[in-house]
Amino acid sequence: xxxxxxxxxxxxxxxxxxxxxxxxxxxxxxxxxxxxxxxxxxxxxxxxxxxxxxxxxxxxxxxxxxxxxxxxxxxxxxxxxxxxxxxxxxxxxxxxxxxxxxxxxxxxxxxxxxxxxxxxxx
Amino acid sequence: xxxxxxxxxxxxxxxxxxxxxxxxxxxxxxxxxxxxxxxxxxxxxxxxxxxxxxxxxxxxxxxxxxxxxxxxxxxxxxxxxxxxxxxxxxxxxxxxxxxxxxxxxxxxxxxxxxxxxxxxxxxxxxxxxxxxxxxxxxxxxxxxxxxxxxxxxxxxxxxxxxxxxxxxxxxxxxxxxxxxxxxxxxxxxxxxxxxxxxxxxxxxxxxxxxxxxxxxxxxxxxxxxxxxxxxxxxxxxxxxxxxxxxxxxxxxxxxxxxxxxxxxxxxxxxxxxxxxxxxxxxxxxxxxxxxxxxxxxx
Numbered sequence: 001x002x003x004x005x006x007x008x009x010x011x012x013x014x015x016x017x018x019x020x021x022x023x024x025x026x027x028x029x030x031x032x033x034x035x036x037x038x039x040x041x042x043x044x045x046x047x048x049x050x051x052x053x054x055x056x057x058x059x060x061x062x063x064x065x066x067x068x069x070x071x072x073x074x075x076x077x078x079x080x081x082x083x084x085x086x087x088x089x090x091x092x093x094x095x096x097x098x099x100x101x102x103x104x105x106x107x108x109x110x111x112x113x114x115x116x117x118x119x120x121x122x
Numbered sequence: 123x124x125x126x127x128x129x130x131x132x133x134x135x136x137x138x139x140x141x142x143x144x145x146x147x148x149x150x151x152x153x154x155x156x157x158x159x160x161x162x163x164x165x166x167x168x169x170x171x172x173x174x175x176x177x178x179x180x181x182x183x184x185x186x187x188x189x190x191x192x193x194x195x196x197x198x199x200x201x202x203x204x205x206x207x208x209x210x211x212x213x214x215x216x217x218x219x220x221x222x223x224x225x226x227x228x229x230x231x232x233x234x235x236x237x238x239x240x241x242x243x244x245x246x247x248x249x250x251x252x253x254x255x256x257x258x259x260x261x262x263x264x265x266x267x268x269x270x271x272x273x274x275x276x277x278x279x280x281x282x283x284x285x286x287x288x289x290x291x292x293x294x295x296x297x298x299x300x301x302x303x304x305x306x307x308x309x310x311x312x313x314x315x316x317x318x319x320x321x322x323x324x325x326x327x328x329x330x331x332x333x334x335x336x337x338x339x340x341x342x343x344x345x346x347x348x349x350x351x352x353x354x355x356x357x358x359x360x361x362x363x364x365x366x367x368x369x370x371x372x373x374x375x376x377x378x379x380x381x382x383x384x385x386x387x388x389x390x391x392x393x394x395x396x397x398x399x400x401x402x403x404x405x406x407x408x409x410x411x412x413x414x415x416x417x418x419x420x
């Protein structure tokens with residue numbers, strides 16, 4: 001299973017980011033290989049549609065679970081259509097979060113915001 | 123002096139003056155409605171399409187001509203799509219995405235450039251019109267009034283503002299801008315000749331004045347300031363004008379009578395000779411400023 005988590009840095013000890021489209025990095029964990037990959041978020045520098053861009057990236061790399069604090073409705077619509085499981089982020093290290101996602105003990109994300117309409121960078 | 127200025131105004135056709143402010147409630151509509159009434163047949167153009175309120179002062183006397191404002195949105199036809207993703211790569215606004223061989227179109231993110239349907243090699247994206255607002259035009263108090271209204275729930279008023287400018291064509295006009303210094307303000311002032319910035323007598327007012335002052339410099343427009351709701355106390359906006367050598371067209375003191383008239387939909391230049399003189403003075407200074415601009419440019 002491939003799990004994606006937005007992070008502030010590009011290593012395993014990084015803190016998680018509360019944003020999705022404008023998080024600096026996106027961490028992808030492969031639960032079969034048990035390895036981590038860190039990518040610069042393709043959405044971060046976009047003036048608009050950052051969440052859509054990040055969601056497209058996640059879907060394209062085969063993300064099956066996403067752990068986020070909050071998500072815009074556009075990105076949520078895409079991820080739901082791609083059958084990605086959406087989990088609500090809780091406090092904890094990256095390793096703890098993926099463990100909880102694997103055991104499905106994280107709460108599901110059900111509320112989605114309306115988007116920041118080009119003001120998400122502030 | 124006045125005669126020669128009127129001559130000059132009639133020779134200058136197509137003058138547009140925008141009234142703007144960094145925040146709401148400073149008196150843009152107050153200034154633009156009064157200025158329209160002392161002008162020589164200028165059109166009043168309400169570009170505050172998210173909350174147009176100029177019609178409260180310029181109530182329609184006869185019939186209103188109403189035109190819809192459409193934008194073109196791509197419509198996806200899955201039977202023609204070959205999943206090449208050229209449309210998605212092309213869209214700089216990320217209004218398109220592909221999930222399970224299907225293109226998602228995010229209408230509120232789309233900027234209606236039409237690029238996706240051009241780059242699509244199979245014609246799977248066809249542009250279809252979607253109405254996002256209306257333009258109302260009518261006569262009131264001897265002036266033409268154009269008012270744009272954005273439909274509820276729409277994200278961007280820019281296409282409505284663009285259409286307002288096209289509808290006005292080559293007529294002189296006073297433009298009542300949306301508040302702030304964002305995209306819709308930029309669209310409102312893009313092609314105007316002169317900017318009047320309205321500023322309140324507060325620190326917050328001065329901060330917002332600074333923001334639109336920066337915008338005026340970027341847009342390379344001649345400008346001046348009206349200080350509104352002034353009192354005998356310290357005025358940070360006035361200090362800002364002094365520090366930066368900005369011309370102040372008028373200081374309008376805080377006045378309860380004025381507030382009452384405005385709340386009743388009355389236009390002060392029609393109620394009081396003092397306000398008429400004040401706005402005639404502002405109008406003259408702007409026209410003189412524009413003539414000087416012309417001379418400098420020539």
